[in-house]
Amino acid sequence: MLNFLGKWARSSEFSSDIPIYRGRPLAPKSPSILQSVFETVQEGLFVIEVNPQGYFFVKNNPSLVTMLGIRQASLQGLRPQDCLPPAIAEPLCSTCLGCLTHRQSKQYEMHQSEVDGGKILLITLAPVLLGESSPHHVVGACQDISLQKQSEASLKQQVKRENLLRTITQRIRESLHLPDVLQTTAEEVRTCLQVDQCLIFRCTPSGDAHPAAQSQTEEAPQRQPISIPKDWLAERYQAPRGGSPVVTNDTQTISLSPAVRQFVDHYPIRASISVPILEQNHLWGLLVVHECFAPRPWSSEEIFLLQQLADQVGIAIQQAQLYQQVQTLNAHLEDQVKERTQQLQQSLEFASLLKRITDKMHASLDEDQILQTVVLEIGNALNATYCDIALYDPSGQTCRITHEFSAVDLSLLNETIVMAESRCPDVYTQLFKGSLCQFCLLDRGGNYPSLPDTLALAIPIADDQNLVLGDIWIHRPQIDCFNEEEVRLVEQIAIQCAISMRQARLYQSSQGQVKELARINHIKDDFISTISHELRTPMSNMKMAIHMLRINLNNLEKQADYVNILEQECYRETALIDDLLNLQRLELSQQIPHWEKIVLPAWLRSLLEGFSSRILAQQQRLEVEIPDDLGDFWTDPQALSRVLMELLNNACKYTPPEERIIFRAQSQGSLLQVEISNFGTEIPAQELPRVFDKFYRVPRQDRWQQGGTGLGLALVQKTVTWLGGEINVESHSQQTTFRVKLPSPTFPQPPNN
Numbered sequence: 001m002l003n004f005l006g007k008w009a010r011s012s013e014f015s016s017d018i019p020i021y022r023g024r025p026l027a028p029k030s031p032s033i034l035q036s037v038f039e040t041v042q043e044g045l046f047v048i049e050v051n052p053q054g055y056f057f058v059k060n061n062p063s064l065v066t067m068l069g070i071r072q073a074s075l076q077g078l079r080p081q082d083c084l085p086p087a088i089a090e091p092l093c094s095t096c097l098g099c100l101t102h103r104q105s106k107q108y109e110m111h112q113s114e115v116d117g118g119k120i121l122l123i124t125l126a127p128v129l130l131g132e133s134s135p136h137h138v139v140g141a142c143q144d145i146s147l148q149k150q151s152e153a154s155l156k157q158q159v160k161r162e163n164l165l166r167t168i169t170q171r172i173r174e175s176l177h178l179p180d181v182l183q184t185t186a187e188e189v190r191t192c193l194q195v196d197q198c199l200i201f202r203c204t205p206s207g208d209a210h211p212a213a214q215s216q217t218e219e220a221p222q223r224q225p226i227s228i229p230k231d232w233l234a235e236r237y238q239a240p241r242g243g244s245p246v247v248t249n250d251t252q253t254i255s256l257s258p259a260v261r262q263f264v265d266h267y268p269i270r271a272s273i274s275v276p277i278l279e280q281n282h283l284w285g286l287l288v289v290h291e292c293f294a295p296r297p298w299s300s301e302e303i304f305l306l307q308q309l310a311d312q313v314g315i316a317i318q319q320a321q322l323y324q325q326v327q328t329l330n331a332h333l334e335d336q337v338k339e340r341t342q343q344l345q346q347s348l349e350f351a352s353l354l355k356r357i358t359d360k361m362h363a364s365l366d367e368d369q370i371l372q373t374v375v376l377e378i379g380n381a382l383n384a385t386y387c388d389i390a391l392y393d394p395s396g397q398t399c400r401i402t403h404e405f406s407a408v409d410l411s412l413l414n415e416t417i418v419m420a421e422s423r424c425p426d427v428y429t430q431l432f433k434g435s436l437c438q439f440c441l442l443d444r445g446g447n448y449p450s451l452p453d454t455l456a457l458a459i460p461i462a463d464d465q466n467l468v469l470g471d472i473w474i475h476r477p478q479i480d481c482f483n484e485e486e487v488r489l490v491e492q493i494a495i496q497c498a499i500s501m502r503q504a505r506l507y508q509s510s511q512g513q514v515k516e517l518a519r520i521n522h523i524k525d526d527f528i529s530t531i532s533h534e535l536r537t538p539m540s541n542m543k544m545a546i547h548m549l550r551i552n553l554n555n556l557e558k559q560a561d562y563v564n565i566l567e568q569e570c571y572r573e574t575a576l577i578d579d580l581l582n583l584q585r586l587e588l589s590q591q592i593p594h595w596e597k598i599v600l601p602a603w604l605r606s607l608l609e610g611f612s613s614r615i616l617a618q619q620q621r622l623e624v625e626i627p628d629d630l631g632d633f634w635t636d637p638q639a640l641s642r643v644l645m646e647l648l649n650n651a652c653k654y655t656p657p658e659e660r661i662i663f664r665a666q667s668q669g670s671l672l673q674v675e676i677s678n679f680g681t682e683i684p685a686q687e688l689p690r691v692f693d694k695f696y697r698v699p700r701q702d703r704w705q706q707g708g709t710g711l712g713l714a715l716v717q718k719t720v721t722w723l724g725g726e727i728n729v730e731s732h733s734q735q736t737t738f739r740v741k742l743p744s745p746t747f748p749q750p751p752n753n
């Protein structure tokens with residue numbers, strides 16, 4: 001292969017045989033062609049012979065001396081150490097020796113000094129093997145690989161920068177929490193660029209930039225971060241320079257404003273790079289690196305790296321903000337879901353509560369029990385401080401608290417509130433219109449002295465005819481407002497409460513009617529029994545007297561007795577019938593009084609003489625108080641006599657022995673007032689309103705078992721009313737008094753007797 005070195009072409013490898021390639025003969029090797037190639041090739045070629053005297057150049061081409069920067073055109077016969085610098089000669093000789101020793105090719109790189117051109121040369125050496133003898137020649141090639149090395153270095157630097165950028169970017173994106181992202185960026189950039197400080201500033205609406213993250217070495221001065229001045233930020237990062245980095249190799253060599261100089265001296269800053277961080281083409285902040293102690297010439301690779309990192313930080317900031325927005329939206333949605341779930345849960349609980357309360361109300365027809373159930377259930381369900389139900393009087397002027405729930409030391413049960421004089425008259429106005437009210441109760445006086453400042457909810461209890469029966473008031477702390485679900489619940493409870501109250505009152509009314517019907521039926525039965533007895537007794541006596549007359553027709557004395565019995569029983573029967581007829585006529589107003597003028601003192605004393613024997617027989621005392629100056633009085637004597645006789649009969653009937661009966665008459669202007677009082681007994685208070693009812697008799701009051709029809713006092717009341725007067729009764733302290741007041745009639749012309 002070295003035919004151009006004809007002097008050493010003695011091996012079979014340099015024979016005259018024509019080489020064959022793929023079955024076709026190649027052109028014969030021509031020493032002139034090889035010599036031409038040897039002379040014109042760009043690589044430096046050379047041959048070195050090794051003998052006992054040393055290493056000698058045998059052959060070289062012009063490219064070699066050009067690469068090595070040698071002035072000689074030919075190195076033939078020269079030793080390397082004689083014509084080459086030691087830095088080139090020594091490695092060349094040692095490599096030739098190794099190549100011959102190991103009988104294999106070797107390569108090494110040779111770096112020339114800046115004086116020699118600063119090239120990087122690739123030296124390739126190969127031993128020339130001729131048969132079995134030891135090699136004595138080395139063929140060498142020298143290639144300038146400076147551009148290749150520069151490209152490799154640039155490529156390695158780019159790969160390193162991209163790996164570094166990828167590593168930092170990965171570290172940045174490991175977190176979506178913005179403070180963590182910024183702090184990681186500051187630490188990684190400071191470590192990567194080997195600077196004293198790295199800070200990230202965030203722009204504010206006021207125009208300056210506040211520090212958001214900081215990382216510094218232990219040797220860097222410990223300073224409290226301060227904001228970048230507004231004017232410096234506006235000068236360097238507003239259009240048209242908005243996205244350009246600001247590079248300062250030495251802050252001592254540039255002119256700065258006082259505010260900026262103060263900022264530089266604070267950290268301190270000797271050299272810096274400030275790269276804008278953009279978010280959607282808007283200035284978000286700055287990525288700043290500082291050298292604190294000495295100037296630093298920043299390389300374009302460092303500036304480019306910071307720009308790329310700033311872009312990544314901008315992307316990370318945008319992602320973090322988007323993530324924060326997503327988190328905020330998720331949190332908002334979760335809150336909405338929780339709120340909706342709570343509302344749904346509350347709605348279900350309130351529906352269950354409403355059903356439970358409604359079932360309890362419908363299960364009872366007792367109004368007190370219904371209202372107590374309502375107030376307790378509402379108070380517990382709504383965590384009320386105080387809750388009450390007040391019922392309105394028919395006039396609509398006052399209300400009375402009938403039921404309450406209290407979680408504090410307060411009780412207003414049975415309190416009566418005058419609505420117009422209350423602290424909240426406007427509230428009652430709204431309640432009467434059927435509207436609810438929710439308001440803050442700040443005044444602690446009035447009816448609620450023990451309650452703190454509370455929020456009150458007042459809801460009317462109105463029936464289907466919009467008649468307000470009462471109200472429900474609920475109090476609880478102001479921080480706990482009533483929501484729509486709670487208000488709706490109380491409204492529905494109030495509606496059900498009104499329905500249940502109406503049903504309970506109808507039930508109570510029907511029960512009262514049933515009791516009244518039962519009472520009337522009992523009176524009817526009692527009357528029928530009494531009237532039957534009263535009618536049958538005289539008839540029996542009369543029948544017996546007639547039978548005895550037949551037996552004793554010849555005994556005149558006994559006949560006279562039996563005739564008297566017949567006469568008395570006939571009179572008794574006639575009187576009973578007359579009472580019934582008179583009562584009927586009085587009720588139908590079919591009769592007018594027969595007015596006569598009587599002398600009251602004499603007429604009254606004559607009336608009382610008939611009772612003397614009966615009073616003595618029953619061991620009673622009659623006290624009479626009749627003034628002599630009573631004078632004359634116009635009345636119906638028969639009707640007045642019937643009234644007074646019935647009242648005296650009742651007094652005798654119900655007065656115990658040894659007790660008094662007082663008859664008192666007096667004049668009050670044109671009125672005659674007669675009082676008949678008996679002692680030793682009294683009519684129960686619950687029976688007083690019924691003593692004038694037809695067929696009614698006070699239970700267990702007839703000491704002498706004299707019986708009666710129950711028509712006497714009813715006939716008395718009707719008669720007194722017929723005469724234009726009035727009668728009343730009072731009974732207490734073992735004394736009963738009937739008081740009759742009769743007016744003297746006024747006639748246009750005095751009637752004839």
